[in-house]
Amino acid sequence: MRYSHMRDEGRPETMPTLERVSSRSGFDVSRLPVAACMRFARNTEIFGEDDRAEYLYTVRTGAVRGYKLLSDGRRQIEAFYLSGDVFGITAGDRHHCSAEAVVNSSILLVKRSTVEALAARDPQLARSLWISAAERLEQAQEHLLLLGRKNAHERLAAFLLDMAARCGATRNPIELPMSRQDIADYLGLTIETVSRMLTDMANTAMIELPSSRRVLLRDAAALSRVNC
Amino acid sequence: MRYSHMRDEGRPETMPTLERVSSRSGFDVSRLPVAACMRFARNTEIFGEDDRAEYLYTVRTGAVRGYKLLSDGRRQIEAFYLSGDVFGITAGDRHHCSAEAVVNSSILLVKRSTVEALAARDPQLARSLWISAAERLEQAQEHLLLLGRKNAHERLAAFLLDMAARCGATRNPIELPMSRQDIADYLGLTIETVSRMLTDMANTAMIELPSSRRVLLRDAAALSRVNC
DNA sequence: CGGGGCATTGAGACCCGTCAACGGGCGTGG
DNA sequence: CCACGCCCGTTGACGGGTCTCAATGCCCCG
Numbered sequence: 363m364r365y366s367h368m369r370d371e372g373r374p375e376t377m378p379t380l381e382r383v384s385s386r387s388g389f390d391v392s393r394l395p396v397a398a399c400m401r402f403a404r405n406t407e408i409f410g411e412d413d414r415a416e417y418l419y420t421v422r423t424g425a426v427r428g429y430k431l432l433s434d435g436r437r438q439i440e441a442f443y444l445s446g447d448v449f450g451i452t453a454g455d456r457h458h459c460s461a462e463a464v465v466n467s468s469i470l471l472v473k474r475s476t477v478e479a480l481a482a483r484d485p486q487l488a489r490s491l492w493i494s495a496a497e498r499l500e501q502a503q504e505h506l507l508l509l510g511r512k513n514a515h516e517r518l519a520a521f522l523l524d525m526a527a528r529c530g531a532t533r534n535p536i537e538l539p540m541s542r543q544d545i546a547d548y549l550g551l552t553i554e555t556v557s558r559m560l561t562d563m564a565n566t567a568m569i570e571l572p573s574s575r576r577v578l579l580r581d582a583a584a585l586s587r588v589n590c
Numbered sequence: 591m592r593y594s595h596m597r598d599e600g601r602p603e604t605m606p607t608l609e610r611v612s613s614r615s616g617f618d619v620s621r622l623p624v625a626a627c628m629r630f631a632r633n634t635e636i637f638g639e640d641d642r643a644e645y646l647y648t649v650r651t652g653a654v655r656g657y658k659l660l661s662d663g664r665r666q667i668e669a670f671y672l673s674g675d676v677f678g679i680t681a682g683d684r685h686h687c688s689a690e691a692v693v694n695s696s697i698l699l700v701k702r703s704t705v706e707a708l709a710a711r712d713p714q715l716a717r718s719l720w721i722s723a724a725e726r727l728e729q730a731q732e733h734l735l736l737l738g739r740k741n742a743h744e745r746l747a748a749f750l751l752d753m754a755a756r757c758g759a760t761r762n763p764i765e766l767p768m769s770r771q772d773i774a775d776y777l778g779l780t781i782e783t784v785s786r787m788l789t790d791m792a793n794t795a796m797i798e799l800p801s802s803r804r805v806l807l808r809d810a811a812a813l814s815r816v817n818c
Numbered sequence: 819c820g821g822g823g824c825a826t827t828g829a830g831a832c833c834c835g836t837c838a839a840c841g842g843g844c845g846t847g848g
Numbered sequence: 849c850c851a852c853g854c855c856c857g858t859t860g861a862c863g864g865g866t867c868t869c870a871a872t873g874c875c876c877c878g
Contacts, residue, residue, distance in 0.1 A: 770825060770826095771824085785825060785827080788826095802826090
């Protein structure tokens with residue numbers, strides 16, 4: 363599958379703008395003394411593979427995709443980051459993946475150097491750094507199981523249940539911020555297969571699709587059964 | 591693919607035995623004051639999914655597989671841990687995957703409670719914990735790209751190059767500690783496909799197979815090209 | 819020599835990818 | 849206001865890469 367030609371930028375509504383923030387506005391890693399907040403328009407890059415990793419990031423509003431590309435344009439989305447999620451974690455001084463805003467997003471940034479300096483004096487902070495890395499690792503490992511061993515139906519079921527849990531188990535239908543292409547690249551499938559699985563699930567009354575970006579989970583138990 | 595019936599235990603040569611060790615014998619996370627060393631026979635469990643995560647582990651000699659199972663027996667190996675690798679990292683107090691010795695192995699253990707207590711006073715140690723989690727995360731993300739977007743040939747090429755780099759770039763041929771089933775479960779394939787890809791690569795003079803567990807990389811450049 | 823575990827090989831089936839056409843929503847501009 | 853174009857998603861036909869099933873071979877060890 364080659365679709366580098368599809369890496370369209372849509373229509374970025376605004377350029378990233380910087381806005382200082384008094385912080386302590388809920389950075390998940392810990393309450394931190396200083397942070398910047400930036401707005402990223404839909405489909406704009408937050409950082410690229412091999413960029414210097416100067417910041418840690420937290421989603422305040424919106425959604426972000428982290429991904430890798432192969433030289434021929436194949437893309438694997440490693441994770442979607444939603445409100446409250448930390449991303450940009452890396453061991454070295456460079457990022458090992460790229461990140462883009464899926465929709466217009468507001469992102470909190472904290473300098474890694476600041477965080478690390480603080481962590482050297484604050485065991486609580488150091489611990490929460492380690493915890494958030496370990497959490498991302500667990501998520502990645504669940505994702506490995508999905509990509510390595512689940513079929514298309516199971517992948518979609520897992521994805522929908524996960525999104526439902528993260529987007530707020532309360533509100534139904536789920537409002538998906540990402541396109542079919544994003545979903546496909548997250549699940550290791552093609553847009554066509556994603557589309558077919560969704561219509562299958564709608565036909566078997568597991569879900570309803572009020573619109574292409576809205577999914578109502580009609581029979582979550584059945585979805586769980588599909589998901590193994 | 592169902593092969594829970596294949597989860598044979600082989601013939602464990604010895605039961606795990608405990609042997610105290612003065613430690614500081616190269617625990618990658620850092621020089622640590624106390625550690626235990628245990629021997630695990632081939633195919634014996636080191637910890638299981640949902641076990642309480644009491645220890646951090648480092649491979650001294652041998653090889654370990656970390657994996658998850660689906661209810662119907664499908665298995666995904668998340669990583670192979672070789673000499674020097676840290677595993678058993680988790681955010682919560684329980685493991686989220688299982689670990690077994692691939693071959694008879696000698697494993698260093700350190701109590702998590704000890705490590706965390708020390709980390710609270712030793713920023714260097716705290717940092718190395720975070721680093722090792724982040725490194726594992728990067729490895730997992732590379733693995734995601736492989737499982738989500740690479741074909742069987744590319745997966746095998748990536749696997750062989752990775753093993754060559756890790757097992758010691760010097761010695762050729764590589765001595766693989768794991769079976770075809772292990773490789774298949776690591777790469778999200780079947781043993782038959784793994785076998786076919788290897789014979790293909792042998793037929794095209796990219797590799798040689800002196801025995802099923804030994805692989806000589808005859809044309810690493812060609813392998814790199816296959817790996818994208 | 820016989821047996822078991824592991825790996826290889828072949829034939830056929832199937833899931834999903836590829837290619838192509840169509841449709842629907844929405845903004846733009848005539 | 850409506851036509852048009854663009855983006856995105858859906859649907860269908862078809863082919864191919866990988867899985868499944870089965871038989872055979874190899875090697876070690878009893």
